Amino acid sequence: MSDLLTQAQTDFAQAVLAGLSQRQKVIPARFFYDRRGSELFEQITAQPEYYPTRTETALLREHSADILRLAGEGRVVVEFGSGSSAKTPLLLKAVRPPIYIPIDISDAYLAEAAQATAKAHPKLRVVPIAGDFTMPLYLGGVIGDAPRLGFFPGSTIGNFGPPAAVDLLRSFAATLGTDSRLVIGIDLRKDPRVIEVAYDDAAGVTAAFNLNLLHRINRELGGTIDVDTFEHRAEWNDGLGRIEMHLVARQDVAFDIAGRRFAMREGETIHTENSYKYRIEEAAILARASGWEPMAVWTDLDRLFSLHVWATAKERIEP
Ligand code: AVJ
Numbered sequence: 001m002s003d004l005l006t007q008a009q010t011d012f013a014q015a016v017l018a019g020l021s022q023r024q025k026v027i028p029a030r031f032f033y034d035r036r037g038s039e040l041f042e043q044i045t046a047q048p049e050y051y052p053t054r055t056e057t058a059l060l061r062e063h064s065a066d067i068l069r070l071a072g073e074g075r076v077v078v079e080f081g082s083g084s085s086a087k088t089p090l091l092l093k094a095v096r097p098p099i100y101i102p103i104d105i106s107d108a109y110l111a112e113a114a115q116a117t118a119k120a121h122p123k124l125r126v127v128p129i130a131g132d133f134t135m136p137l138y139l140g141g142v143i144g145d146a147p148r149l150g151f152f153p154g155s156t157i158g159n160f161g162p163p164a165a166v167d168l169l170r171s172f173a174a175t176l177g178t179d180s181r182l183v184i185g186i187d188l189r190k191d192p193r194v195i196e197v198a199y200d201d202a203a204g205v206t207a208a209f210n211l212n213l214l215h216r217i218n219r220e221l222g223g224t225i226d227v228d229t230f231e232h233r234a235e236w237n238d239g240l241g242r243i244e245m246h247l248v249a250r251q252d253v254a255f256d257i258a259g260r261r262f263a264m265r266e267g268e269t270i271h272t273e274n275s276y277k278y279r280i281e282e283a284a285i286l287a288r289a290s291g292w293e294p295m296a297v298w299t300d301l302d303r304l305f306s307l308h309v310w311a312t313a314k315e316r317i318e319p
Helices: 006-018 035-046 049-063 064-071 086-093 107-118 162-176 193-199 205-221 282-291
Strands: 076-080 099-104 148-152 181-187 230-237 242-249 253-257 261-265 269-276 293-299 307-313
Touching: 006 205, 035 205, 049 064, 049 086, 049 181, 049 193, 049 293, 049 307, 064 086, 064 181, 064 293, 064 307, 076 086, 076 162, 086 099, 086 107, 086 148, 086 181, 099 107, 162 181, 162 282, 193 230, 193 242, 205 230, 205 242, 205 269, 282 293, 282 307
Parallel strands: 076 099, 076 148, 148 181
Antiparallel strands: 181 307, 230 242, 242 269, 253 261, 293 307
16 A cells, blocks of 8 residues: 655644644644634634624725725735635725735645636636745746735734744735735734633634644544543733633643654643734834835724735835
8 A cells, every 4th residue: 555645744744743742732823724624714704702804804895995096906916825715805806906816825725716716707817826825936927027916814914923924024025026015904902801702702613623633633644632632722822912722631641643652731732823913003013024114004993903005115125
């Protein structure tokens, strides 16, 4: 018998083995999104406690004319980490681009989503790119020097700590080039109780999303984890301005993954996600620190979420 492992599987295996070998066990949040995880995330966005998606969607609808005015017509839209976002049609409707380039690491979905988008917009050229959106990408081969509009909704930026967020935004600036625009959604700092329930909904969908990571390890890496011995925890970290998700061992546990043995004490955790929240002024600092100039920002009346338009310099500034 022969097994063919994909790059994605070996990447997952290596991250899990390395992460569970640390003193504070950790698994990077990008591994939530297998098929089941992506389904569960879609369900999270429909929970009454999870305010980001509906708030950002309303902001996109409300300010579509402003976005068009600030971006101008005819820009190629480049979406970073497109997934199966329901917000994409709103932006496409607002700016009617000639070309749409969704970039996503998960190639299975990407092809599906790209086909659906192309079908819904017969005049739009859809050019999906399967790849890691954290790396700068050369787009000239596809679109020459056409003007570009980046789209990074959902406060995905929140999964990166400030230094990594600056690196990422710099990389977007490099990919998009001079005189580009970026529409980016950033979740705001607020009453921690509002944030904590958003990451621990009453229906238990976020708990299932977090615990699915353990099921994924069992499915894909031959893990022997008894998932019932873990529980979901969401905890606001005020000093660092982030909500943390952990998987907490409810008792002393031991399990094997890919032939290696791991043990955890009762109460010990696997840290699975950080979601940073910013103040509006901090968002502007992030922009300027990473080669972007803020053009506009909108928030809802409760100041839950913010939607920004940023620009890169008109001419190349020597580094
Ligand atoms: C997709 C990273 C923006 O941080 O709110 C939702 C993921 N985790 N509920 C977020 C998530 C738990 C989400 N992001």
